[in-house]
Each structure stands twice: as structure tokens, then as C-alpha cells.
Amino acid sequence: MQKLHIYNSLSGKKEEFIPLVPGKIGMYVCGPTLYSEPHMGNMRTFINFDFIYRCLLHLGYDVKYVRNITDAGHITNSAGQEVDSIGKVAKAEQLQSLEIVYKYNVKFQTLQQLYNLLPPSIEPTATSHIQEQIEAIEKILSNGYAYVTNGSVYFDVRAYMNDYPYGTLSGRKVDELEAETRTLQSQGEKRFFADFALWKKAHAEDMQIWRSPWGDGNPGWHIECTAMSTKYLGKSFDIHGGGMDLKFPHHEDEIAQNCGAFGCNPARFWLHANMLNVNGQKMSKSLGNFFLPKEIIEGSSPLFDKPYSPSVVRFFMLQSHYRSTLDFTKEAINASEKGFERLMEGMSLMEKIEPSQSSSFLVSDIIKATSDAICDDFNAPILIATLFDVVKHVHLLCDGKEQLTQEDLNLLKSIFTNMVHGVLGIEPVKKEENKRLEGVMEVIVALRQQAREQKNWNMSDMIREGLEKAGIQIKDNKEGTSWT
RNA sequence: GGUCUCGUGGCCGAGCGGCUAGGCACCGGUCUGCAAAACCGUCUACUCCGGUUCGAAUCCGGACGAGACCUCCA
Numbered sequence: 001m002q003k004l005h006i007y008n009s010l011s012g013k014k015e016e017f018i019p020l021v022p023g024k025i026g027m028y029v030c031g032p033t034l035y036s037e038p039h040m041g042n043m044r045t046f047i048n049f050d051f052i053y054r055c056l057l058h059l060g061y062d063v064k065y066v067r068n069i070t071d072a073g074h075i076t077n078s079a080g081q082e083v084d085s086i087g088k089v090a091k092a093e094q095l096q097s098l099e100i101v102y103k104y105n106v107k108f109q110t111l112q113q114l115y116n117l118l119p120p121s122i123e124p125t126a127t128s129h130i131q132e133q134i135e136a137i138e139k140i141l142s143n144g145y146a147y148v149t150n151g152s153v154y155f156d157v158r159a160y161m162n163d164y165p166y167g168t169l170s171g172r173k174v175d176e177l178e179a180e181t182r183t184l185q186s187q188g189e190k191r192f193f194a195d196f197a198l199w200k201k202a203h204a205e206d207m208q209i210w211r212s213p214w215g216d217g218n219p220g221w222h223i224e225c226t227a228m229s230t231k232y233l234g235k236s237f238d239i240h241g242g243g244m245d246l247k248f249p250h251h252e253d254e255i256a257q258n259c260g261a262f263g264c265n266p267a268r269f270w271l272h273a274n275m276l277n278v279n280g281q282k283m284s285k286s287l288g289n290f291f292l293p294k295e296i297i298e299g300s301s302p303l304f305d306k307p308y309s310p311s312v313v314r315f316f317m318l319q320s321h322y323r324s325t326l327d328f329t330k331e332a333i334n335a336s337e338k339g340f341e342r343l344m345e346g347m348s349l350m351e352k353i354e355p356s357q358s359s360s361f362l363v364s365d366i367i368k369a370t371s372d373a374i375c376d377d378f379n380a381p382i383l384i385a386t387l388f389d390v391v392k393h394v395h396l397l398c399d400g401k402e403q404l405t406q407e408d409l410n411l412l413k414s415i416f417t418n419m420v421h422g423v424l425g426i427e428p429v430k431k432e433e434n435k436r437l438e439g440v441m442e443v444i445v446a447l448r449q450q451a452r453e454q455k456n457w458n459m460s461d462m463i464r465e466g467l468e469k470a471g472i473q474i475k476d477n478k479e480g481t482s483w484t
Numbered sequence: 485g486g487u488c489u490c491g492u493g494g495c496c497g498a499g500c501g502g503c504u505a506g507g508c509a510c511c512g513g514u515c516u517g518c519a520a521a522a523c524c525g526u527c528u529a530c531u532c533c534g535g536u537u538c539g540a541a542u543c544c545g546g547a548c549g550a551g552a553c554c555u556c557c558a
Binding site: 014029030031032033038039041042043044045046048049085170171172173176177221242243244245246247248249250272273274275276277280281282283284285286316319320321324325326327329331332333334335336337338339340342343345379381382384385386387388389395398399452455457460461464468473474475476477478482484 | 486487488489490495496497498499500505506507508509515516517518519520521522523524550551552553554555556557558
């Protein structure tokens with residue numbers, strides 16, 4: 001198996017990846033919170049980790065991919081403010097929290113299919129792991145890294161810092177943090193500003209309430225990931241992923257909880273996907289500069305003039321590296337769409353190639369280039385560039401300017417389709433099934449062909465221009481006439 | 485304010501000290517009744533100023549600019 005190098009946020013460097021158990025990988029990725037429909041920025045992260053998952057599978061690893069679903073409102077933030085996002089939406093929509101969660105879960109599952117995300121091995125939900133969360137909290141308590149105040153449990157960062165460093169992932173120092181925190185005054189029940197809730201006492205108006213040894217309440221924001229990653233992957237596993245914006249405090253606190261409970265960092269490799277930008281700024285709910293994955297497919301977003309297929313959107317996103325920010329503009333995705341079509345065209349052209357007695361280039365070079373790209377921190381843009389190189393070869397092969405033996409040809413086809421469908425997860429755009437239109441077009445094309453044979457250019461041009469106005473483009477190829 | 489990241493040709497976007505991706509657009513060509521489409525080819529960029537080096541987009545220092553995190557956020 002080729003050496004795989006992955007950029008590890010913990011060290012800030014690319015490191016050789018060696019799984020804990022040979023041939024097997026445990027990967028945990030922070031999934032959505034079900035209080036609204038995920039926007040395109042959220043999707044980018046899921047698409048990126050789907051690509052990474054596909055890469056790992058392609059490399060032959062047996063991957064256990066866990067992506068959680070947060071269906072319990074996080075009841076606190078580090079400023080001590082009460083923020084129950086799910087409960088808030090539930091009240092606004094006059095529904096129960098469970099209905100909100102169910103509603104957005106259905107939407108999320110639909111989106112996953114639309115965008116061709118492979119289903120994770122398991123998608124555990126926070127609410128069905130309350131017991132595991134309570135047990136994790138008890139562990140942290142008994143290890144002396146948490147305290148109970150008035151029915152709530154807080155992580156004791158100062159006690160923790162006696163035994164472990166805090167802030168290693170995000171590169172923060174607690175004394176600096178303190179000076180920089182803007183909302184020092186609202187510390188509330190916490191002993192120390194950096195402490196965070198593991199369990200929060202319930203309020204009468206809370207919609208989701210669970211029993212616990214400390215009274216009725218709700219789990220804190222970070223503990224679900226600790227509980228569920230431990231349950232499904234163990235105290236220590238290979239890869240933990242998520243969006244860049246979760247690095248602090250969420251992932252930092254996850255590390256603290258895991259160390260506090262089990263004495264070890266949960267993951268050896270931490271991967272962070274970068275943000276999707278709109279006009280150079282992070283796409284976010286609060287800024288309102290977002291559009292939905294559904295809108296771009298339907299063409300209903302005012303930011304774009306037309307719909308794009310999910311594969312085009314995926315392709316567009318994978319043309320940038322997961323650790324880079326990506327600006328989503330009309331111009332950029334239009335450019336990608338053209339490239340996407342060229343790639344797909346190359347793929348179908350490949351079927352027409354006739355095998356030769358000898359090969360004029362090495363397919364093994366191409367295979368090596370693709371796996372080099374994948375093994376260099378999942379470099380999708382380089383992988384795509386390699387595929388365009390294949391497209392170039394395909395054209396030359398069709399023109400008879402290059403040759404491949406049947407064996408090499410089969411190899412080329414297999415690597416190409418494997419990369420496009422299996423690894424990039426993109427599919428040719430299906431033409432709308434419209435039997436009647438197809439029948440009509442067949443007649444029109446035949447009529448035009450007849451006019452052309454009679455050199456009746458007025459007629460043939462009139463047909464062409466008329467169709468153009470109707471949004472149908474005529475393409476005269478050597479083999480005949482096609483339309484789109 | 486603190487911490488961090490980034491600044492590449494008309495646009496998007498790779499690059500991790502020498503071999504100077506890729507896509508789109510432009511331009512030129514092939515093809516075509518003409519056009520479109522398709523294909524082929526061309527275009528050599530790294531914010532600025534210093535430094536290290538035989539050699540820097542790539543390393544170091546500084547300036548300017550942009551962004552992220554420090555509050556829920558993928």
C-alpha cells in the first residue's frame with residue numbers, strides 16, 4: 001500500500017498516516033445540527049469528507065466512518081448564554097423539538113443522496129446516546145476535572161491544566177484567551193471563564209429534558225462527540241474531521257473531555273475542512289450570505305441565473321483543495337461546468353477507442369499520478385488535472401495519433417471511471433427524459449438534414465436559429481447532427 | 485485588541501527550493517455551406533521591499549492588503 005500523507009491540524013504539518021490497526025481506519029466527522037437546512041457551506045465540508053472517505057476506500061482501507069447528527073440543542077456557550085438552537089426554531093415554528101429534528105433530518109438525508117454522499121457506516125444521534133454522555137461526564141467528574149453547580153456540570157479547565165495542556169489544537173493559551181475574551185462578566189455559575197458545560201440544568205420551558213444524576217437537564221455541546229466517538233470507535237482512533245470553525249472551542253474541548261475521561265486525545269489525526277466563501281467572506285447563517293444546496297440545483301437562488309447539477313457543484317468544489325477557502329461565484333461555477341462537460345465527454349469518447357497491437361504511452365504513469373494525488377493529503381485538484389490529461393490522451397487515441405493495447409485500454413477505462421465515479425463521486429448529467437420532445441427533434445433534425453442536402457441554407461439556418469431561440473442548440477458533427 | 489491563515493496570469497485554482505499543474509475566457513488554427521459545437525495550439529503569473537541560497541512563487545524578516553477564530557456556526 002502506497003504511503004499516505006495527511007495534514008494533521010495537531011502538528012500543523014503533513015505526516016505519514018499509519019492506522020492504529022493495519023488496514024483499518026476509524027474516522028469521526030462532525031455532522032449537522034438539525035435546526036435548519038444545511039447551506040452550501042455546510043455541504044462543502046460534507047462533500048470534502050465524503051471525498052476523503054472515498055479516497056480511503058479506494059486505497060483499500062476498511063473504514064468505519066462515523067458522522068454524528070446533533071439533534072439536541074446545545075444549551076450553553078462559553079459566555080454562559082443560553083442558546084438552544086433547536087428549541088428556538090421549534091418555538092418559532094410552533095412545533096416540538098422532535099418534529100424540527102425529524103423535519104430537517106429528512107431534508108438532510110435527501111441532500112445526501114442528491115449530492116451523492118456515501119452513507120457513513122453509522123450516523124448516531126445525540127439524543128439516543130444520553131446515557132453514554134452521562135457516563136462520560138461521570139468519568140470526568142470522578143477524575144476530578146469537573147464540578148457540579150446548582151444542577152449543572154462544568155468542565156474544570158484549571159484542574160485539567162495541572163495535568164494536561166489545554167489549547168494545543170487551536171494554538172491558544174488560556175491566559176491570553178482570558179484577556180481577549182470579550183464577555184468576561186457573564187461567567188455565571190462557572191468557576192473559571194474557560195470552563196464549559198458538560199451538563200446544563202433544565203429550564204421549565206425547555207422542550208428536550210433528560211434525567212441525570214445531577215437532576216433534569218440537557219447535555220453540553222461537546223460531550224456528545226466524546227461519548228459517541230468512544231462508543232463506536234474507541235477512546236483513541238485514527239481520524240477526526242470537521243469544519244475549520246469547529247476547531248475552537250468544539251474540538252479543543254472534545255480533546256479536553258477525552259483526556260479528562262480516558263487520558264488520551266481521541267484522534268491521532270485531526271483534519272479541518274476550510275470554509276466556503278461568498279465574495280471573499282465566509283458563508284454563514286448570521287451574515288445571511290448563504291444559499292441552499294437545493295437552490296443551486298433548482299436554479300432558484302437569486303445569486304445564479306440557472307440551475308446546476310449536483311455533480312457539477314461537487315466537481316466545482318473538488319477543484320479546490322479541502323484546506324483552502326473557496327469562493328463560490330457564478331463565473332467560477334460556469335467555468336467548472338464547461339470543464340465538467342469536457343471530462344464527461346472524454347469519458348464517453350473512451351468507449352469508441354479501438355485497441356491496437358502496441359501502446360504508445362504508459363497507463364501505469366497515469367495510475368501512479370492519480371494515487372500520488374490522493375496520497376498527498378487528498379489532493380483533489382491535482383487528481384482532476386490528471387484526469388484532464390487522460391481526456392487529452394483519449395482524443396489522441398480517437399484520432400489514431402496514439403495507441404493502446406486492449407489490455408492497457410481496459411486499464412485506462414477502469415482507472416478513469418473509478419476515479420470519476422468512485423473517488424470524485426460525480427456522474428454524467430442525465431438528459432431530461434422527454435420522449436415526445438425527442439421524437440419531435442428527430443423529425444426536425446431530419447428535415448434540416450434534407451434541406452442541407454438540397455443546399456437550402458435558408459431553410460436549414462432558419463431551423464437552427466429558431467431552435468436556438470427555444471434554447472436548443474444544434475451541433476453538427478462528422479457523424480451527424482445532435483442537439484442539447 | 486489577541487491568535488492564526490492567506491495574497492499566483494483576464495477569472496477560478498494547484499504548487500511546499502531547481503523540472504514553472506489543470507479548468508474557464510481570449511487569440512490563432514483544423515473542421516464546417518456559413519456558424520456554433522468539438523478538437524489542436526498559443527498566452528508564462530506569483531502584492532511590495534529587503535535577506536538566505538549557485539538558484540525562491542516556494543525559506544527568513546518587514547510593509548501593505550484580505551480572511552478566519554477568540555460568541556452558535558461545516
